[in-house]
Amino acid sequence: MNNPVIRISIWVYLAIFFAYLLGPLVIMSITAFNSPSFPRATPWECLTFEWFSALFRDERILNGIKNSILVGIGTIILSVSMGLAGALMLTQIWPKLRATYYTVIIAPILIPGVVLGISTLVFWDRINRMLGLGADSVLSNGLFLTIIGQSTFIASYCMLVLVARLQRYDLALTEAALDLGATHAQAFRKILLPFMRPAIASAAVLAFLASFENYNTTTFTFGEYPTLTIELAQKVRYGITPAISALAFMIVVLTVFAALFNEANIKRKEVLAKARRDGATVGEVSGGVKLPGFFTGNAAAVALVVFAIATIAVVGTATVYNPKQCIANVQEQKRLETERRIQELREQRKRDAEAKAAKDAAEGATTTAPRPSNDSGFGGVFAPGTLQGDDETAPPEDQEPSDNSGFGGVFDPTNIGGGD
Amino acid sequence: MSAGVGVDLENLWIRFGDFVAVRDANVHIKGGDFFSFLGPSGCGKTTILRAVSGFLEPSEGNVLIGGNNMKGIGPNKRPTALIFQNLALFPLMKVWENITFSMEIKGASAKERRKRADELLDMIALPGQGDKLPSELSGGQRQRVAIARALCAEPHVLLLDEPLSALDLKLRQHMRTELREIQQRVGITFIYITHDQGEALTMSDDIAVMRAGVIDQIGDGKTIYNDPATAFAASFVGENNVFRGKVLEVNGNEALIRTNRSGDLRSRISTANIGKMKVGDDAMMFIRPEALDLAPTGTKGENFVTAQVTHEEFEGNSFNIFMEGDGGKEIKVAIPNVGQSFDDHTGQAMTLEYEVDNAVVVPAGELAAE
Ligand SMILES: Nc1ncnc2c1ncn2[C@@H]1O[C@H](COP(=O)(O)OP(=O)(O)OP(=O)(O)O)[C@@H](O)[C@H]1O
Ligand SMILES: [Mg+2]
Numbered sequence: 001m002n003n004p005v006i007r008i009s010i011w012v013y014l015a016i017f018f019a020y021l022l023g024p025l026v027i028m029s030i031t032a033f034n035s036p037s038f039p040r041a042t043p044w045e046c047l048t049f050e051w052f053s054a055l056f057r058d059e060r061i062l063n064g065i066k067n068s069i070l071v072g073i074g075t076i077i078l079s080v081s082m083g084l085a086g087a088l089m090l091t092q093i094w095p096k097l098r099a100t101y102y103t104v105i106i107a108p109i110l111i112p113g114v115v116l117g118i119s120t121l122v123f124w125d126r127i128n129r130m131l132g133l134g135a136d137s138v139l140s141n142g143l144f145l146t147i148i149g150q151s152t153f154i155a156s157y158c159m160l161v162l163v164a165r166l167q168r169y170d171l172a173l174t175e176a177a178l179d180l181g182a183t184h185a186q187a188f189r190k191i192l193l194p195f196m197r198p199a200i201a202s203a204a205v206l207a208f209l210a211s212f213e214n215y216n217t218t219t220f221t222f223g224e225y226p227t228l229t230i231e232l233a234q235k236v237r238y239g240i241t242p243a244i245s246a247l248a249f250m251i252v253v254l255t256v257f258a259a260l261f262n263e264a265n266i267k268r269k270e271v272l273a274k275a276r277r278d279g280a281t282v283g284e285v286s287g288g289v290k291l292p293g294f295f296t297g298n299a300a301a302v303a304l305v306v307f308a309i310a311t312i313a314v315v316g317t318a319t320v321y322n323p324k325q326c327i328a329n330v331q332e333q334k335r336l337e338t339e340r341r342i343q344e345l346r347e348q349r350k351r352d353a354e355a356k357a358a359k360d361a362a363e364g365a366t367t368t369a370p371r372p373s374n375d376s377g378f379g380g381v382f383a384p385g386t387l388q389g390d391d392e393t394a395p396p397e398d399q400e401p402s403d404n405s406g407f408g409g410v411f412d413p414t415n416i417g418g419g420d
Numbered sequence: 421m422s423a424g425v426g427v428d429l430e431n432l433w434i435r436f437g438d439f440v441a442v443r444d445a446n447v448h449i450k451g452g453d454f455f456s457f458l459g460p461s462g463c464g465k466t467t468i469l470r471a472v473s474g475f476l477e478p479s480e481g482n483v484l485i486g487g488n489n490m491k492g493i494g495p496n497k498r499p500t501a502l503i504f505q506n507l508a509l510f511p512l513m514k515v516w517e518n519i520t521f522s523m524e525i526k527g528a529s530a531k532e533r534r535k536r537a538d539e540l541l542d543m544i545a546l547p548g549q550g551d552k553l554p555s556e557l558s559g560g561q562r563q564r565v566a567i568a569r570a571l572c573a574e575p576h577v578l579l580l581d582e583p584l585s586a587l588d589l590k591l592r593q594h595m596r597t598e599l600r601e602i603q604q605r606v607g608i609t610f611i612y613i614t615h616d617q618g619e620a621l622t623m624s625d626d627i628a629v630m631r632a633g634v635i636d637q638i639g640d641g642k643t644i645y646n647d648p649a650t651a652f653a654a655s656f657v658g659e660n661n662v663f664r665g666k667v668l669e670v671n672g673n674e675a676l677i678r679t680n681r682s683g684d685l686r687s688r689i690s691t692a693n694i695g696k697m698k699v700g701d702d703a704m705m706f707i708r709p710e711a712l713d714l715a716p717t718g719t720k721g722e723n724f725v726t727a728q729v730t731h732e733e734f735e736g737n738s739f740n741i742f743m744e745g746d747g748g749k750e751i752k753v754a755i756p757n758v759g760q761s762f763d764d765h766t767g768q769a770m771t772l773e774y775e776v777d778n779a780v781v782v783p784a785g786e787l788a789a790e
Contacts (some may be wrong), residue, residue, distance in 0.1 A: 172508035180522040
């Protein structure tokens, strides 16, 4: 470890690793605040919060979020209870059968989501028909099918989480409760459930996240209730806007916030537990005066506060900041640029025509415009955007994009997708 | 407090598959008694307690509590409370919530529960500790909380499964007296399980000695100690020197034993075996270390033993001499230390003397593991 070469390579490796992990998120978050209507981080045009309002005006996205939350809640309830039942069963079943049972109950995780989706659809359709119900029955309802379909494998995840905690449960506790007069239901509710609560919370979060991001299974079952992932997938087919970046940014922020909050909370509990052990009362530790003390050594709490302040600052700016002027300037600049280029092109054509007339040769077909002098900071870069055809001031299609900007070309391939 | 009720085990058998954990146990426990089951690890003590508290259905036979057959009655309906071997305090509940769990089940208000918890905390000498978590208590304190929790349910029978085994010696001795005091104060029946004969002897009214699922002997401490019914009971309860041999003659409640190494020795026949021991039977004779005394070297007779000294040790309250004994086991002699001086006898042959009444003979049988 003392070898500087090794140390430096470790740091380089870490840098690359985190760039690889977080780079896309950072770039995408930046695009949510940039004004061009195709998500891009560079060149920076204008700071805008327009994409957030666009997002909240998009009925389909909002509806997708709503459906995703409904499905998520349903999946949490179903998966966690099935997972808990499965976990309890695993501890009760004869030891000989345990391995087999475990395999069976874990199998859905290994089965491709697509297969689960199709089978859910086919299976419940069968049942629906056997019961003689119509196409509008509960059993063919998209919400019902999606929850059932997702739960088939999410319940297995939940079970794994719950089993881990259950293995540390001392069955004597249940027996003690029974011995003291509790019924089985009371022992379950008052002893086992509270013990399982942290694991149930983890399982619920896991179930929600798995449900929220699921596409493979849902794509077969959603019916009238497209979830957010489904909506996004459908949108992407027709091209994406920074509104989706805005949504992604919000999800990232919420996740980071939740993670930091959780971390800070755990740290806080540790501090409290330590204080209790040291004989201090709870009030002394969490009381207002001593609060700064709680921050020392709790990096997560500090990060959380910084993060919260940053969020408030951003939202505050957003409410007062008006990017209209900036956007107008950029557009004006673009217009001028375009005009100038059209002018150049015309001259070029004229010169070409003259040359053609003079030489009358086949090699005169060269249409390449002379590279525009890179006099404007934006010059070359806007050109690719014009290919999208989303700009009213777009020049004729035959204009050659100038590739003199380091970034201009980078976006080209994506530009083919076009805007909306 | 509720008065104690009697507990009876009638021809109780408990099997796990082919394995017999309890074999034909017949025990009568009087109401208000402190009754102990004493036996080595794995002999079926916990199994018996679980049958009494209702966690196990007997394979055969009956458990009667207060004269009522408990067949088909679940643990939550029996007038018993069990203190588990590992205590099983509820880790997420505070001490006072633990103690009054049985009241919470019945729907008592938090205020009533608090009040009762405070009374019980006073009784177990832990006043003001109700708001701690069990993990914040010491082993002995946890112990007492478990007792309070069980007593709060107002059982007629309290079952204790080796509750002191996790404590260090000092605390264990202190808790012995405390438990006995609590039992006398509340007056309910205590059924106590232990593999520590000291615990059983000091606390119990009656003791059942168990070996591998079988109850060898039931009696009060003095009977068990002085008048063991089996070789196992004689060797398990307290230290004992064994002399193997055959019965040479029987005269009423005395017998002459031809021992393998130490010649012919006379002994009292244990009460349970009077009339059952015949001439020629394999027998085992037991003499406690403290019942042996030094005698003039070479003295012969039916109550003198001569053997080679292998080593000696000084134990504080006694001076112990170890001599070559039967079947690889040493003969231990404990001479009370009352100020006299001791010579080193290692390697010499010495003669020991005992009162015939202090030796006891039982049919040959399995000995307790050292
Ligand atoms: N559920 C069970 N299934 C099979 N065998 C069991 C079961 N419970 C106990 N046994 C067996 O019954 C015998 C007696 O067990 P028990 O727990 O009663 O011993 P114990 O006397 O309480 O021992 P210890 O002093 O170590 O607690 C043991 O040999 C044990 O292996
Ligand atoms: Mg036991």
